[in-house]
Amino acid sequence: MSSYNLPDLRYDYGALEPHISGKIMELHHDKHHANYVKGANQALERLGEARDKEDFTRIGALEKALAFNLSGHVLHSLFWQNLKPKGGGRPEGELGSAIAQFFGSFEKMKRQMVESASTIMGSGWSALVWEPLAGRLLTTQIYDHQSNLSQAGVPLLVLDAWEHAYYLQYQTRKTDFFEAVWNVWNWEDVSDRFAAVRSLDVALAGAATA
Numbered sequence: 001m002s003s004y005n006l007p008d009l010r011y012d013y014g015a016l017e018p019h020i021s022g023k024i025m026e027l028h029h030d031k032h033h034a035n036y037v038k039g040a041n042q043a044l045e046r047l048g049e050a051r052d053k054e055d056f057t058r059i060g061a062l063e064k065a066l067a068f069n070l071s072g073h074v075l076h077s078l079f080w081q082n083l084k085p086k087g088g089g090r091p092e093g094e095l096g097s098a099i100a101q102f103f104g105s106f107e108k109m110k111r112q113m114v115e116s117a118s119t120i121m122g123s124g125w126s127a128l129v130w131e132p133l134a135g136r137l138l139t140t141q142i143y144d145h146q147s148n149l150s151q152a153g154v155p156l157l158v159l160d161a162w163e164h165a166y167y168l169q170y171q172t173r174k175t176d177f178f179e180a181v182w183n184v185w186n187w188e189d190v191s192d193r194f195a196a197v198r199s200l201d202v203a204l205a206g207a208a209t210a
C-alpha cells in the first residue's frame with residue numbers, strides 16, 4: 001500500500017540563517033510538516049475503513065482532512081526545494097523571460113507576491129502558479145493549504161504565510177520575513193519546474209486564448 005513520507009531537507013536546519021532560523025526550520029519540518037504527512041496517511045486509512053464497512057457517514061470530513069493534510073504535505077515538500085542556502089538573485093532564461101512577459105518585470109512580480117502573502121486573512125500561502133489553460137503565470141493566495149487555487153494551476157514557487165513559518169524569529173513583522181525569503185530562493189529549482197510543466201496539455205481547446 002502506498003503512503004506519504006516526510007522527505008529529508010537537502011540542507012542543514014541552520015543553513016538558511018540569518019533569513020530563516022535553524023529552530024524554525026527544525027520545528028517546521030520535523031513537527032508541522034510531519035503532522036501533515038501523518039494526517040494524510042491517516043485520512044487514507046480511514047477512507048479505506050469506511051469502504052470496508054460500507055459506512056460513508058463521515059465521507060465529507062474524511063475527504064476534507066485528506067485535502068488539507070495532503071495539500072500541506074505537497075506545499076511544504078515544494079517549499080523546502082524552493083529554498084537553498086546562498087540562494088536569491090533572480091531567474092534567467094525562459095522563466096526570467098516569462099516573468100517579464102506576464103508581470104512586467106521581476107520587481108513587479110516580487111511586489112505582487114509579497115503583497116499577496118502579506119494580505120492573507122488567516123493562515124495560508126502565496127504561490128507563483130503556472131496556469132496551463134491560457135498558458136500564463138499567476139500569483140495566488142492559497143487559504144490553509146488547499147483553498148483558492150484554480151483547478152488546473154500548478155504551483156512552482158510557494159511562500160508559507162502561516163505564523164509557524166516566521167513567528168519565532170520575526171514576531172509581528174511578517175512582511176520582513178516575506179522580504180527576507182527572497183535571499184534564499186532556489187531559482188534553479190523553480191526554473192526546472194517551469195520547464196517541466198510548460199508542456200502540460202490540459203486538452204481543453206477553445207477554453208482560453210493563449
Ligand code: MN
Pocket residue numbers: 028032076160162164165
Ligand atoms: Mn508551514
